[in-house]
Amino acid sequence: MAVYTEVTDDELAPLIADYGLGELLSYKGIAEGVENTNFLVHTTQGTFILTLYERRVDPADLPFFLGLLEHLNKGGISCPLPVRNRKGEVLSTVAGRTAAVVTFLEGVWPRRPRPTHCAAVGRALAELHLAGESFAMVRENALGLSGWHALYERFASRADEIAPGLSTLISYELAYLDRAWPKGLPTGVIHADLFPDNVFFIGDTLSGLIDFYFACNDAWAYDLAICLNAWCFEPDCSFNATKGRALLAAYQSLRPLTAAERQAFPVLARGAALRFLVTRAHDWLHTDRNALVKPHDPNAYVRRLRFHQEVEQASEYGLERIS
Amino acid sequence: MAVYTEVTDDELAPLIADYGLGELLSYKGIAEGVENTNFLVHTTQGTFILTLYERRVDPADLPFFLGLLEHLNKGGISCPLPVRNRKGEVLSTVAGRTAAVVTFLEGVWPRRPRPTHCAAVGRALAELHLAGESFAMVRENALGLSGWHALYERFASRADEIAPGLSTLISYELAYLDRAWPKGLPTGVIHADLFPDNVFFIGDTLSGLIDFYFACNDAWAYDLAICLNAWCFEPDCSFNATKGRALLAAYQSLRPLTAAERQAFPVLARGAALRFLVTRAHDWLHTDRNALVKPHDPNAYVRRLRFHQEVEQASEYGLERIS
Numbered sequence: 045m046a047v048y049t050e051v052t053d054d055e056l057a058p059l060i061a062d063y064g065l066g067e068l069l070s071y072k073g074i075a076e077g078v079e080n081t082n083f084l085v086h087t088t089q090g091t092f093i094l095t096l097y098e099r100r101v102d103p104a105d106l107p108f109f110l111g112l113l114e115h116l117n118k119g120g121i122s123c124p125l126p127v128r129n130r131k132g133e134v135l136s137t138v139a140g141r142t143a144a145v146v147t148f149l150e151g152v153w154p155r156r157p158r159p160t161h162c163a164a165v166g167r168a169l170a171e172l173h174l175a176g177e178s179f180a181m182v183r184e185n186a187l188g189l190s191g192w193h194a195l196y197e198r199f200a201s202r203a204d205e206i207a208p209g210l211s212t213l214i215s216y217e218l219a220y221l222d223r224a225w226p227k228g229l230p231t232g233v234i235h236a237d238l239f240p241d242n243v244f245f246i247g248d249t250l251s252g253l254i255d256f257y258f259a260c261n262d263a264w265a266y267d268l269a270i271c272l273n274a275w276c277f278e279p280d281c282s283f284n285a286t287k288g289r290a291l292l293a294a295y296q297s298l299r300p301l302t303a304a305e306r307q308a309f310p311v312l313a314r315g316a317a318l319r320f321l322v323t324r325a326h327d328w329l330h331t332d333r334n335a336l337v338k339p340h341d342p343n344a345y346v347r348r349l350r351f352h353q354e355v356e357q358a359s360e361y362g363l364e365r366i367s
Numbered sequence: 368m369a370v371y372t373e374v375t376d377d378e379l380a381p382l383i384a385d386y387g388l389g390e391l392l393s394y395k396g397i398a399e400g401v402e403n404t405n406f407l408v409h410t411t412q413g414t415f416i417l418t419l420y421e422r423r424v425d426p427a428d429l430p431f432f433l434g435l436l437e438h439l440n441k442g443g444i445s446c447p448l449p450v451r452n453r454k455g456e457v458l459s460t461v462a463g464r465t466a467a468v469v470t471f472l473e474g475v476w477p478r479r480p481r482p483t484h485c486a487a488v489g490r491a492l493a494e495l496h497l498a499g500e501s502f503a504m505v506r507e508n509a510l511g512l513s514g515w516h517a518l519y520e521r522f523a524s525r526a527d528e529i530a531p532g533l534s535t536l537i538s539y540e541l542a543y544l545d546r547a548w549p550k551g552l553p554t555g556v557i558h559a560d561l562f563p564d565n566v567f568f569i570g571d572t573l574s575g576l577i578d579f580y581f582a583c584n585d586a587w588a589y590d591l592a593i594c595l596n597a598w599c600f601e602p603d604c605s606f607n608a609t610k611g612r613a614l615l616a617a618y619q620s621l622r623p624l625t626a627a628e629r630q631a632f633p634v635l636a637r638g639a640a641l642r643f644l645v646t647r648a649h650d651w652l653h654t655d656r657n658a659l660v661k662p663h664d665p666n667a668y669v670r671r672l673r674f675h676q677e678v679e680q681a682s683e684y685g686l687e688r689i690s
Contacts, residue, residue, distance in 0.1 A: 072397040154376060247390065
């Protein structure tokens, strides 16, 4: 939650005009977005989000992210739609930053997800996967297995500062995943970060998905495993099997998993837990204490990983064969 | 700019219902407000601001602040209107904080005020003073002359850490103001903090005034002197006489200053500069380096004070007799 870059009214008003959005009525820096600076903008044409891309986003990836949002909108997915300026471009420069304007999605993210939320997100994830099938661009997953290795090497010597034995746990798990990581599963565009704060609801109805800045091409079932980690564990890190069943059944109602995906699911769940464990552990050790954004506690993902290590078959997640 | 207190969707949805504002559509913590936590809230009834009062606001003052907003709205001033809940009350409790919901004002505050902005704020200040005349409640100015003394005593021994000679400057000025501070000037409700970030414009038209949390009863002309300090100096701390003339003439077009106010104006301008100098100097020395809110530089008000010390008569501000 941070506004890293200030924008003046003299800079913004002409930008809004250039995007054909009428007259600027108000704009407020919002306390959301770990990576970028976001402003909620009211104009005579409606409500929009202005995003200024800060250092952690590679500008070379922006055409993929923004093109994907356009593609998914066309495919009926409720997600931010980039606005094109008078030149037909989505990207501008504001306050020395590359910037985009997207439509604002109403909705509230659920702080305490219930099984109905999990079912809704399972269904939305399947819709996202299917709508992304026809998207032509490709982006490699920078945070896949080799990325986890690379990231871990940057903090391996200090991992035990976070929790005793953490370096042993991560080394063991990486070696296991090197052997066990499945190949040949169905792949496509994945969101890769569909946590509760990226899924909006109005009342009990899912109203939209946001924050596609980790989207890439990878195994669809891995994306589902990320959601399982993000949505189906309680604050005390216990697994809620009712939520797991709701998420997985709703996903499969639109796209049933293949036998190979089902069999691989426990490994995918371990990989998904490790992915967030290594990024959180890295950020935990490398975030300045004075930083505007407080890092997430890696231990929540240590506990998830240990849970998954004990799982022997997919049915323990509530994943039964559908049909 | 900070969100000090998080609010969950489960807490907010019933609150919005209790205020009769329809269904909650979205809410975003906004990076505004030094003292409080503010959320921009969209509901099916419109846009509102939810404010959670943090420690620096005395709850005993809230009936004055919120009652004043209601009164000023009735008097035609464009400022946030507190919403009353089903019990007819404006205050609630959310996330352990006293909270209020007010209407949202569209508008953008001018980062680089021009003379036309200064004229608009001069006129709005006069309208505010006149509309406040019939407000029955009274709040003493805690940051008047005796308050400046008290605050200065808390950092006098460290003042020269900010700038060499600062303790001498402040001590000299306080002694001068003790002798010269005018008595018997016309008083009423004053805003007391009408800086550019508290005045909204849509295009060139003033759309509203916000942040009444320093409002109190004091000399009207002192409020005008605060605005002169806040609006009519350039970033290099030079006085812009064109802006001064625009502010003062527009104010006087609605409420001409009395002879006593005109004569006292240079002293009031010194007092207004000292008021922000002592609060900024205090905050500069007492703000934790890790604080979410960065303190303002006191030196901008050292430079203003030194300017006012050289002024001999009100005409140097562009303040001519109107009649």
